[in-house]
Amino acid sequence: MNKIITIGREFGSGGRELARNIAEILGYAYYDREIISEIAKRTSLSERYVQNVAEHRPIIPFPIHTGRTFWAVIPDYGQNVQQEQHSIIRELAEKSDCVIVGRGADYILRNEKPYRIFVYSDADSKLKRCRENSSNDYSKGEEMTDKELARRIEQINESRAEYYEFYTGQKWGCRSNYDLCVNTASFPDFKKLAQAIASLI
Amino acid sequence: MNKIITIGREFGSGGRELARNIAEILGYAYYDREIISEIAKRTSLSERYVQNVAEHRPIIPFPIHTGRTFWAVIPDYGQNVQQEQHSIIRELAEKSDCVIVGRGADYILRNEKPYRIFVYSDADSKLKRCRENSSNDYSKGEEMTDKELARRIEQINESRAEYYEFYTGQKWGCRSNYDLCVNTASFPDFKKLAQAIASLI
Numbered sequence: 057m058n059k060i061i062t063i064g065r066e067f068g069s070g071g072r073e074l075a076r077n078i079a080e081i082l083g084y085a086y087y088d089r090e091i092i093s094e095i096a097k098r099t100s101l102s103e104r105y106v107q108n109v110a111e112h113r114p115i116i117p118f119p120i121h122t123g124r125t126f127w128a129v130i131p132d133y134g135q136n137v138q139q140e141q142h143s144i145i146r147e148l149a150e151k152s153d154c155v156i157v158g159r160g161a162d163y164i165l166r167n168e169k170p171y172r173i174f175v176y177s178d179a180d181s182k183l184k185r186c187r188e189n190s191s192n193d194y195s196k197g198e199e200m201t202d203k204e205l206a207r208r209i210e211q212i213n214e215s216r217a218e219y220y221e222f223y224t225g226q227k228w229g230c231r232s233n234y235d236l237c238v239n240t241a242s243f244p245d246f247k248k249l250a251q252a253i254a255s256l257i
Numbered sequence: 258m259n260k261i262i263t264i265g266r267e268f269g270s271g272g273r274e275l276a277r278n279i280a281e282i283l284g285y286a287y288y289d290r291e292i293i294s295e296i297a298k299r300t301s302l303s304e305r306y307v308q309n310v311a312e313h314r315p316i317i318p319f320p321i322h323t324g325r326t327f328w329a330v331i332p333d334y335g336q337n338v339q340q341e342q343h344s345i346i347r348e349l350a351e352k353s354d355c356v357i358v359g360r361g362a363d364y365i366l367r368n369e370k371p372y373r374i375f376v377y378s379d380a381d382s383k384l385k386r387c388r389e390n391s392s393n394d395y396s397k398g399e400e401m402t403d404k405e406l407a408r409r410i411e412q413i414n415e416s417r418a419e420y421y422e423f424y425t426g427q428k429w430g431c432r433s434n435y436d437l438c439v440n441t442a443s444f445p446d447f448k449k450l451a452q453a454i455a456s457l458i
Contacts, residue, residue, distance in 0.1 A: 171443065176432055231377055231430055235443035242372065242436035243457050252453040256444055 059084070059153040059257060060170035062162040064220070064228065067212040068182030070240045071175035075157045077250030082257060085154040087145075095140045109137045110159065112215060113222035138223070158216075162233065163224035171257055174229055174237040181241035182209050260285070260354040260458060261371035263363040265421070265429065268413040269383030271441045272376035273358055278451030280356040283458060288349055289358040296341045310338045311360065313416060314423035339424070359417075363434065364425035372458055375430055375438040382442035383410050 061078060065071020072088060079086035092110060096103040114134045145164050148154055156165075162172040177185070183206050200208065220228035231237055236253065243249045262279060266272020273289060280287035293311060297304040315335045346365050349355055357366075363373040378386070384407050401409065421429035432438055437454065444450045 174432070178433070229432060231375070231432060231438045231440070232379070234438075235440045237432045237435075237438035239432070239436045249457065252456050255453050255456075256450065 057168065058149060058151075060149050060161075060165055060168055061155045061173060061257065062165065062170045063155060063157045063173050063175060064162060064234070065158065065175040066177060066182065066229070067216065068186050068209045069175045069177035070185055070246065072157055074175055074238075074240065074246050074250055074253075075155050077246050078254055079155040081250055081254040082153070082155075085148070085152050086157075087148050087154060088157040091141060091144055091148075091156075091159060094144050095137055098140050098144075099136055101137070106137055109134050110141050111219060113219045160220055160223050163220075163226065171236070172234045173253065174231075174234045176229060176237065176239055177241045178239070179206060179209075182206075258369065259350060259352075261350050261362075261366055261369055262356045262374060262458065263366065263371045264356060264358045264374050264376060265363060265435070266359065266376040267378060267383065267430070268417065269387050269410045270376045270378035271386055271447065275376055275439075275441065275447050275451055275454075276356050276358045278447050279455055282451055282455040283354070283356075286349070286353050286355040287358075288346075288355060292342065292345055292349075292357075292360060295345050296338055299341050299345075300337055302338070307338055310335050311342050312420060314420045361421055361424050364421075364427065372437070373435045374454065375432075375435040377430060377438065377440055378442045379440070380407060380410075383407075 059082075061075075061082075061084065063071050063075040063078075065075075075088070076086055078084075089107075092103055092107050095101075095110060096106045099106065101109075141159060142164055145156060145159065145161050148156065149161075149165050149168055149170075156170075162170060183202060186205060186209060217228040220226070224233075226233045229237070236256075238249065238253075240246070240249070260283075262276075262283075262285065264272050264276040264279075266276075276289070277287055279285075290308075293304055293308050296302075296311060297307045300307065302310075342360060343365055346357060346360065346362050349357065350362075350366050350369055350371075357371075363371060384403060387406060387410060418429040421427065425434075427434045430438070437457075439450065439454075441447070441450070
């Protein structure tokens with residue numbers, strides 16, 4: 057059976073960077089946005105749309121009682137995207153040892169007994185990392201005040217928690233769902249941290 | 258400033274053993290029951306009594322309105338014991354690099370920026386460890402059924418959570434209060450785990 061590491065992470069905690077470091081040290085495959093590209097290819101939907109659907113829990117449409125039921129006319133690609141995501145994650149896990157970031161992979165692959173790592177940080181460190189990291193979409197955060205950016209980070213993390221809880225029935229970031237929870241604010245040397253984690257796998 | 262590691266731990270998770278391993282690798286002082294002995298010495302109370310008071314949140318006595326107020330006649334050593342515990346923990350932290358197990362030391366020493374580790378495990382592993390570990394008081398667990406022992410372990414952990422929350426105002430075992438949370442069921446080789454943690458300090 058392949059060795060699988062899943063990385064759940066708070067936005068702004070550097071989980072992705074840590075995951076990449078761990079994969080590099082262990083020589084494992086690394087999957088993150090690649091999953092979105094593959095879903096887009098298979099469903100013929102745009103990557104942007106897929107990302108949006110794949111990372112948010114659905115907004116449950118309630119019928120509006122005005123004589124007509126409006127909600128039924130909205131085409132529901134969400135379920136397709138989720139099904140593809142599940143299939144792809146399972147295929148990747150069967151292919152080779154790997155590190156998979158986010159997407160509830162810890163739950164999807166629970167029968168494969170992955171090492172489930174959760175990466176988090178404190179609010180100040182997340183803010184600082186977002187300001188410094190120009191590679192993510194929030195480099196436009198430069199135009200936001202600290203307070204606005206901190207609120208945005210919090211919102212993204214609330215949305216991740218909702219997504220995780222909706223699809224897994226488990227509490228996001230709660231220790232009992234993980235093998236290791238790491239506060240990156242306390243261990244800023246990611247190479248060293250990745251090395252320590254890799255030594256345990 | 259001395260380097261301080263505090264270890265919060267679920268009963269049955271092997272936190273004490275892991276703490277001892279970390280202290281040994283780093284050559285740090287190790288404090289656990291030694292704190293109880295020292296409090297007993299300073300307060301002239303028995304170790305057994307001190308342990309009971311030092312590890313449980315006080316039961317707040319409400320006056321009973323029957324004409325007389327009974328609660329006032331109970332001598333309150335609890336506060337003394339807690340004060341001594343605080344003083345001793347602070348003294349130990351000033352003396353040398355150290356590992357301190359339990360007793361809300363992460364909170365008491367928060368200004369000293371300790372490495373705050375929380376050690377936990379799943380229910381089955383805790384049960385197994387308790388059965389195997391004849392050095393703790395629960396070797397008498399042999400007389401209990403699995404269900405009874407599991408319930409006892411749960412009760413002890415509920416009591417630890419209550420104690421921690423009462424004295425710190427923080428949630429016990431919640432990731433945001435720690436730098437690292439480790440599930441020992443997933444990393445049964447304690448020497449290796451201690452080595453990995455020590456490499457981060």
